[in-house]
Amino acid sequence: MxxxxxxxxxxxxxxxxxxxxxxxxxxxxxxxxxxxxLKSDGLDSFYDKLGNKTLTPPIKLDSDDITKFDSENFLENYVSKTKDGFSQIDLIIEGIHCAACVWLNEKVLHDTKGIVEANINFTTNKARIIWDEEKLKLSEIILKIRSIGYNAYAYESSVADAQASKAKREYFIRMMVAVVCSMNIMMLSVAKYTGFFTGISKEVKDMIHIGEFILSTPVLFYSGWIFYKGAYFGLKNRMLNMDFLVAFGATSTYIYSLFILFGAKGESYFDSVSMIITFVLVGKYLEVIGKKSAIDTLDKIKSSLPLEAVVVKDNEKKVIALNSINIGDIVEIKPGEKVPVDGKIISGNGSFDESTLTGESIPIYKKVKDFVYSGTINLDSLIQFEVTKSFKNSTFSSIVALLEDSLNSKPTIQTKAAEISKGFSVTILSLALMTFLVWYFFGIDLGFDYEGTTQFEKSFIVAVSVVVIACPCALALATPMASLIGISELAKKGLLFKEAKFIETMAVASTVVFDKTGTLTKGELNVTKARIMDDNIHKMHLLYSLLDASTHPVSVSIKKYLETKYNLDIKKLENVKNIEAKGMSATYKNIEGKEFELIGGNVDLLRQFGIFYKFDSSKTVYLFAINKKVIATFELEDKIKDDAQELITYLQNKNIEVVMLTGDNEQVASKIANELNIKKYFSSQTPISKANYIKELKKENKIVVMVGDGVNDSVALTSADVAVAMGSSADISLAVSDIVLLNSTLKSLQEAFIISNKTYKYIKQNLSLSIIYNMVTIPLAMAGFVIPLVAALSMSLSSLMVVLNSLRIKMK
Structure with a gap:
């Protein structure tokens, strides 16, 4: 048939x-x-892109299997929400073989109604899909992928770790085979090269060639299989990569040596074949170790959480998995145990070690109604707390997710380096061919000769040396190695970068804009002077109620002050309004139906409501009025953070412009600015005016870093090139920030600038080293001064040089 x-x-x-x-x-x-x-959707050009390659036939659809993708448990574990309210999931797409497969999947997904974005990484087969759940179910997306012959399942970080461990183990085994065989080949080569000078019979020489052939064959075809595989996928995608150069150079030398083995005139180079593979494989192994190290950093962080927790329900205690804990559940933790999810203490009090989140070694005392955060350690008491966030959305899980994203992202300079290296292999092969032709047809002889060497052999060996010595791997390693180490070091110091590109942006920043309260100052306002004109207890109840409706540091501080003076209750207020950067207003009706207008805030707010009350102070001022009559005034002061001056001085010494934007009045702003020697500051700023100022700076082509609390300054933060949130444990503000300082200290922000500058400096050094290396060594190889053995060694040394230079980021 x-x-x-x-x-x-x-x-x-x-x-x-x-x-x-x-x-x-x-x-x-x-x-x-x-x-x-595909025909009906106008996608039949896929077959042109596919060429003669084969595909896996479409998967038979299983209705029972597909329903799990819409289950509540699956969606809770794998699907997250974007800031625009869309659903997002990371999938592994099975069956992708080439760029045409990526093109087809992306095209089909983009043309599917309800899908907002679909990006597929060809290297990892990882797809990030964002869609509108109101228009499309996840199961329908999976069915769409399956309908065109591919399969999809949820991506888990453990898969990445398993793959990294597998790659490390595979590289190690292949490298050890290459090393053992190469060491034995070198022993035979010693005899061969000694005989070259002292004399050696043809029979002995042939035996040495046979021994080298036997030992080099597994090195080339087992240890070197990685390069053949990489070259194959590169060629499938019409790209000549570094693996192709290595495979081409080693295979050409191997084939030529076979001719010599079977009687042709000349010298065999099996030793060079073995050494080319071995040296380059060592460089590759170092790269794999670097990547595995970054994933190990992530695993070390993850391992600090327990897998289960004790949940108290109907006076019974049950041990359940973290994924099964729901908001509102009561969790019990004993002394020495780690908090599994975020929650609010309902029973007990004690000290908590929050160093895993903030880096702060001093324990924090917590009592009933205080919040506890996943990843922290209960030191000395039995505590019960009510769960306020699911495991997936808890502080610690959010940090891990952020770290995973940052380790997978690429800085801008890496994209530029990738563009440079794209045409590198084609250039090198062209130079090698030109070298061979010039040497062969013009009979060049620079002393690279010994008895029996033909002109073809000389020309061929010089051309192979050009291919082998060229090092796109050093160029390719230059950025990712430094970025991985930089991100890892930053994470160890409690500095979370959402993407690696922000390392580069921070390193070249020209202006840093600071919020004042909670950023340059401790954000712990203390009432230094209070004047109560009417201390009617009923009116104090109303003041206390208005303060309770706000989370602003001024309101919180005055509320605490009143609690030390009075025993007050919270009344039900109506029409509560927050007036940006000024204060709050509300109304209150008593049981008799009489209405009271409440206003609490600064002088500007009272003036806005037609209350002209003169009050001069260099401190933060809060005035409270009922029915347009001021009944209480408060003066508050916030202390400057201990490390603020050191950071400002550091930035100014780096010629980085420092600006302070604050909603406080001129007197308070000028006092803080003068103490910190900040020459440019602006007072009475609203969130919108802060954002507008940053936009104006960017119009002047300035690269702006904005440092704020991540909530009140959200508009300004999103306007900056880099948004830095002072990550107080209560809200680390991952949504609006690019960088989170978990310990909220300005010392850590200084560390962020230092490490970013070091990382960016070493990236540029790596790129310079790899470019200079190629500029120097390629002409030497073309001139015939480098044999393949030395070429392979120098190529690997260039990669090792890049790796070791990147490791200097860890040094102080």
Whole structure:
């Protein structure tokens, strides 16, 4: 029975099972359906991109299997929400073989109604899909992917760790085979090269060649399989990569040496074949170790959480998995145990070690109504708390997710380096071919000769040396190695970068804009002077109630002050309004139906409501009025953070402009600015005016870093090139920030600038080193001064040089 090819998957099948249409042949109804789906959607150009490559036939759809993707448990574990309210998931797409597969999947997904964004990483087959749940179910997305012949399942970080461990183990085994064989080859080579000077019989020389052949073959085809595989996928995508250069150089030398082995005139270079693979493989192994180290950093952080927790329900205690804990559950933790999820203490009090989040070694005392955060350690008491966030959304899980994203991201300079290296291999092969032709046809002889060497051999060996010595791997390693180490070091110091690109942005920043309260100052306002004109207890109840409706540091501080003086209750207020950067207003009706207008805030707020009350102070001022009559005034002061002056001085010494924007009045702003030697500051700023100021700076082509609390300054933060949130444990503000300082100290912000500058400096050094290396060594190889053995060694040394230079980021 003859075999024919399917018009969709290109696989051969028996003619008797064919599904035939006019001029079309299909092996199954699945392929027939996919073919017509692509045709109807105008995507039939896929087959032009596919060429002669084959595909996996469409997966048979299983309705029972597909329902799990819409289950509440699955969605809770794997789906997150974007800031725009859309759903987001990371999937691994199975069956992707080439760029055409990526193109097809992305095209089909983009054309699916309800999908907002779909990006697929060809290297990892990881797809990030963002969609509108109101228009499309996740199961429908999976069905769409399956309908065109691929499969998809949820991505888990443990998969990345397993793959990294597997890659490390595989590289190590291949490298050790290469090392052992190469060491034995070198012993034989010592005899061969000694005989070259002292004399050696043809029989002995042939035996040495046979021994080298036997030992170099597993090195090339087992240890070197990694390079063949990389070269194959590169060629499939019409790209000549570094793996192609290594495979081409080693294979060419191996084939030439076989001719010598079987009687041709000249010298064999099996030792060079072995050494090319071994040295480059060592460089590759170092790269794998670097990547595994970054993932290990992540694992070390993850491992600090328990897998289960004790939940108290109906006076019974049950041990359940963290993923099964719901908001509102009561969790019990004993002394020495770690907090599994975020919550609010309802029973007990004690000290908590929050160093895993903030880096602060001093324990924090917590009591009933205080919040506890996942990843922290209960030191000395039995505590029960009510769960306020699910495991997935808890502080610690959010930090891990952020770290995973940052380790997978690329800085801008890496994209530029990738563009440079794209044409590198083509250039090197062209130079190698030109070198061979010039040497062969012009008979160049620079002393690279010994008895029996032909002109072809000289020309060939010099050309191979050019291919082998060129090092795109050093260029390719220059940025990712430094970025991985930089991100890892930053994470150890409690500095969370959402993306690696912010390392570069911070390193070239020209202006740093600071919020004042909670950023340059401790954010712990203390009432230094209070004047109560009417201390009627009923009016104090109303003041206390208005303060309770606000989370602003001024309101919180005055509320605490009143609690030390009075025993007050919270009254039900109506029409509560927050007036940005000024204060609050509300109304209150008593049991008799009489209405009271309440206003609390600064002098500007009272003036806005027609209350002209003169009050001069260099401190933060809060005035409280009922029915347009001021009944209480408060003066508050916030102390400057201990490390603020050191940071400001550091930035100014680096010629970085420092600006302070604050909602406080001129007197308070000028006092803080003068103490910190900040020459440019602006008072009475609203969130909108702060954002507008940053936009004006960017129009002047300044690279702006904004440092704020991540909530009140959210508009300004999103306007800056880099948004830095002072990550107080209560709200680390991951949504609005690019960088989070978990310990909220300005010392850590200084560390962020220092490490970013070091990382960026070493990235540029790595790129410079790799470019200079190639500029120097390639001409030397073309001139015939470098044999393949030395070329392979110098190529690996250039990669090692880049790795070791990157490791200097860890040094103080």
């Amino acid at each position: 003859s075999k024919i090819k399917c018009n969709h998957c290109h696989l051969e099948f028996e003619e008797n099972i064919m599904i035939k249409e006019e001029n079309l042949n299909f092996c199954c109804k699945g392929c027939q359906g996919v073919y017509h789906l």
